[in-house]
Amino acid sequence: MKTDDLINAISEDAPIRWSLGRIFALAVIVGTAFSAVLFFVGFRPRPDIAAAAETWRFLFKFVVTASLAVSACGLILRLVRPGAGSGGWRLALIVAPLLLAAAVAVELMVMPSASWGARWIGVNARYCLMLIPLLALGPLACILYALRQGAPENPGRAGAVAGLAASGIAATLYASHCVDDSPLFVATWYSLATGIVTVVGYLVGRRLLRW
Amino acid sequence: MHNPMREEEWATWLRQSIAGDAPAYRRFLQAVTPYLRGTARRYCERFGAPPAEIEDVVQEVMLAIHLKRGTWDSSRPLGPWLSAIVRNKMIDTMRRRGRQVMVPIEDVIEVLEAEEPASGLSQHEAEKMLAHLKPPQRDIVEGISLGGVSIREMAARLSMTEVAVRVALHRGLKKLAALYRSDQS
Numbered sequence: 001m002k003t004d005d006l007i008n009a010i011s012e013d014a015p016i017r018w019s020l021g022r023i024f025a026l027a028v029i030v031g032t033a034f035s036a037v038l039f040f041v042g043f044r045p046r047p048d049i050a051a052a053a054e055t056w057r058f059l060f061k062f063v064v065t066a067s068l069a070v071s072a073c074g075l076i077l078r079l080v081r082p083g084a085g086s087g088g089w090r091l092a093l094i095v096a097p098l099l100l101a102a103a104v105a106v107e108l109m110v111m112p113s114a115s116w117g118a119r120w121i122g123v124n125a126r127y128c129l130m131l132i133p134l135l136a137l138g139p140l141a142c143i144l145y146a147l148r149q150g151a152p153e154n155p156g157r158a159g160a161v162a163g164l165a166a167s168g169i170a171a172t173l174y175a176s177h178c179v180d181d182s183p184l185f186v187a188t189w190y191s192l193a194t195g196i197v198t199v200v201g202y203l204v205g206r207r208l209l210r211w
Numbered sequence: 212m213h214n215p216m217r218e219e220e221w222a223t224w225l226r227q228s229i230a231g232d233a234p235a236y237r238r239f240l241q242a243v244t245p246y247l248r249g250t251a252r253r254y255c256e257r258f259g260a261p262p263a264e265i266e267d268v269v270q271e272v273m274l275a276i277h278l279k280r281g282t283w284d285s286s287r288p289l290g291p292w293l294s295a296i297v298r299n300k301m302i303d304t305m306r307r308r309g310r311q312v313m314v315p316i317e318d319v320i321e322v323l324e325a326e327e328p329a330s331g332l333s334q335h336e337a338e339k340m341l342a343h344l345k346p347p348q349r350d351i352v353e354g355i356s357l358g359g360v361s362i363r364e365m366a367a368r369l370s371m372t373e374v375a376v377r378v379a380l381h382r383g384l385k386k387l388a389a390l391y392r393s394d395q396s
Binding site: 001003004005006007008009010011012013014015016018019020080081082083084085149150151153210211 | 228229230231233236237240241244266269270273274275277278279280281282283284287291292293294295296299338341352355356357359361362377380381383384388392
């Protein structure tokens with residue numbers, strides 16, 4: 001086949017209807033909606049949420065999880081566009097861990113060391129490790145599917161960042177159900193759950209996102 | 212980039228094609244071909260691939276540019292996007308063709324001037340791969356590429372709707388790209 005012949009076929013192909021940004025936004029919305037339905041049907045926010053919402057520890061969980069979701073989503077869109085550079089999003093991704101580390105330091109300073117163990121282990125650690133990955137499945141699947149339209153230089157890395165974004169979305173929902181608010185708990189168990197989802201994202205992305 | 216005028220022209224054509232202008236897209240593809248050929252020749256020389264493979268590499272990279280054109284943010288310059296996609300794909304295909312690739316290779320952008328007039332004839336792979344497509348897809352890709360048949364004529368010939376022909380063509384092109392990816396020879 002001549003290259004000119006290939007050009008014949010390619011130039012007859014239909015134009016793109018949806019931009020990559022729109023496809024990605026739709027994937028995030030659909031994935032989040034899927035998890036939200038699962039969450040409100042199956043788990044629901046904790047009963048004392050009104051009282052909890054007046055404590056900084058409870059509110060801080062959302063600051064961390066939401067900043068993870070937003071920064072990971074921002075970075076993904078850069079990773080799947082060749083030659084785009086990260087435009088600061090790579091740095092943005094460390095905001096969530098930094099905030100969490102700072103909160104852990106404060107918690108250790110203001111709380112007596114006798115209470116550290118109980119705050120660290122919490123009451124829901126096992127739930128946390130199961131529910132965050134479960135709630136992350138929908139967003140992860142939608143995001144990875146959308147990213148097949150992209151062209152990541154490193155498919156595994158793009159998949160891992162998709163895992164971080166999905167964890168951020170899942171953890172934001174789960175945080176309203178979870179009664180463990182200490183940064184010690186969040187830094188340990190939320191991070192572990194996020195790690196699981198990120199590894200899954202990496203493994204699937206490495207295969208699925210090749211182009 | 213060495214030639215900002217040309218980059219701007221290519222970007223304009225690609226923008227027009229995103230807006231649905233098929234002739235502009237054809238102009239873009241034809242203009243990019245010599246650049247791809249020059250780049251493919253350098254990669255093949257560098258990694259000891261026979262010159263016979265140059266056109267296969269050109270076609271593989273062109274398919275990638277086509278299928279991934281949606282990743283270009285048309286409000287940004289075209290050069291960095293095009294260089295990155297070409298570099299990624301060239302390294303990828305050299306690796307698959309069994310050559311030792313040591314990244315980083317000097318920026319593709321440096322060789323934008325290296326153009327290449329050539330026969331444009333792929334030696335083997337594209338034909339071999341067309342044979343892997345299923346009948347309606349193969350007829351459509353073959354007829355439109357080799358025969359220069361239009362979508363409408365093709366639809367009449369196969370008693371299919373134009374939409375179905377377009378879908379089959381798009382799937383056929385995606386399948387070709389996937390075959391390139393999986394081909395280890």
